[in-house]
Amino acid sequence: MSWKAGSKLEKLLSQGHFVVTGEVGPPKHASPDGILRHAELLKDYVDAINLTDNQTAIVRMSSIAAGVHVLRAGCEPIIQMTVRDRNRIALQSDLLGAYSLGIRNVLCLSGDHQSFGNHPTAKNVHDVDSIQLIRIVKDLRDEKRFACGEEIKEHEPRFFIGAAANPFADPFEFRVLRLEKKINAGADFIQTQCIFDMERFERFMAMVRERGLHKKAYILAGVTPLKSARAARYMQQSVAGMIVPEEIINRMEKAKDPKAEGVAICVEQIKHLRTIEGVAGVHIMAIMWEDIIPTIVKEAGLYPRPQAE
Template sequence: MKTESKLQKLLDSGHFAVTAEIGPPKHASAHGIRHHAQMLKDYVDATNITDCQTAIVRLSSIASAVHILDCGLEPIVQMTCRDRNRIAIQSDLLGAYSLGVRNLLCLSGDHQKFGNEPSAKNVYDIDSIQLIYLMRRMRDEKLFFSGEPIKEHEPRFFIGAVANPFADPFEFRVARLEKKVEAGAEFIQTQCIFDMERFERFMEMVRERGIHERVHILAGVTPLKSWRAAKYLQTSVSGMIVPDDIVERLKKADDPKREGIEICIEQIKHIRTIPGVHGVHIMAIAWEEVVPEIVERSGLYPRPKVE
């Protein structure tokens, strides 16, 4: 076992993992995230902590992770390449490890244009694949990004990456996933899946290349609150595909929120039948409280215990 991550233990021992996502607040109180952590801790194996997602200034993901750990839930710290150069990334990740964080998710990050600081300078000193590679090397070869040796106490993260089967060029998406695995990614969380057919085609290509045997793939799902939310994702978020029938189903529903939960549960049940998928990642954006019900009704509760 390379790391002390509980998530890794679960995945490596063949369990179907469940992760969720907690978005830190736009203020300096941890009250909300602690509340969500308490609520989720028995229902998910670990939770992502987003890193100023959509480039909106929020409480830091590493600080949030410490609150979440304190509540007894395992955090997956997201680290984007948008805001930090290689000096800051290494420093922050050494700090995160020292505070007990064991899971790391490496991403490019949404462009600052979308956030509340559109005139900020972006960094992108390194990209997500380089970050994966350098953190893997830091752990396995005890080297800083520069190649300078780490004498002792190298951070030993369980390293994750993201994959978006809905972005283009579609035929290169699986190749790029493989590139991330080559770089050192050990688990993958996908973009929210609404177009199940396309995801199945993606997984087929993944299996053809045998990638599912080298990495744990967690399929991303998002419960939708309304047809407007679905329409927004469909039309305004690049790299998303939302089929019209989902929009229509929510539009026709008497209780759209209920319907959104039902759709999500159906999706998870379906995803569990797709060979090569090792878990599900539930991104209930600003709707964390529905996660326990979704997990329970998808037949994923109780969660397995590992030591």
């Protein structure tokens, strides 16, 4: 078998394993200690770890540097790359650098707008958009060409290419078509926005299957364990592109131990997602609560993790 990138993530997915990925936000300082601790903690429970790229436009350690720390801890990184802060020259340069450091998975994103972050007066770049970045990463790998068309004479970077999909954004009926556009641009795997509205996600997946997209790319369903009813309400009201049904908020409000309830809901969601045709894995985004991931993975019956052959 010849691999596109040969990453562990690619191998596990192509061997039909139900994959589990986690997410770690790099720190707002220059020490790798926290990342190393998280990687150590998660390495037996997830197959790969996403490193966010200055998420919510707040300055943090670069996702590539953080990814190298994860790699050193014996875990597989998926570096996120947004088009908010770098033009096509810097993006390709960083891709070459990341590959040279052993990174093999990249998730291509547009990035949260700078107005949400701690530098709201910054100039955004948006030289290319996320779909154009996917095509650039694919062309580097499959066409051995830079975005300008110039040939890469040797050692082209060969990434397993990820993209995001948000079934909860609008216009809903266009979301599947845009996912198809990302797959046509070159996305190998998809990680979705966190799912709370399961009914809407099921409708989304039905449309995905109708167009055969689940056979063209691996779709990892995003989940987030809730810590409190307040956090759930905040996501419902203040996070763009998110739908949190009242029913979930009610459950969190009524719970004697909200954290345990949050974990229980998340585990139920994962068990349900596993039954949906076309869902190739889950992506657990435990924001500021990475330590809970092993518990969720175990309770969802996804431990131990398989080895890539």
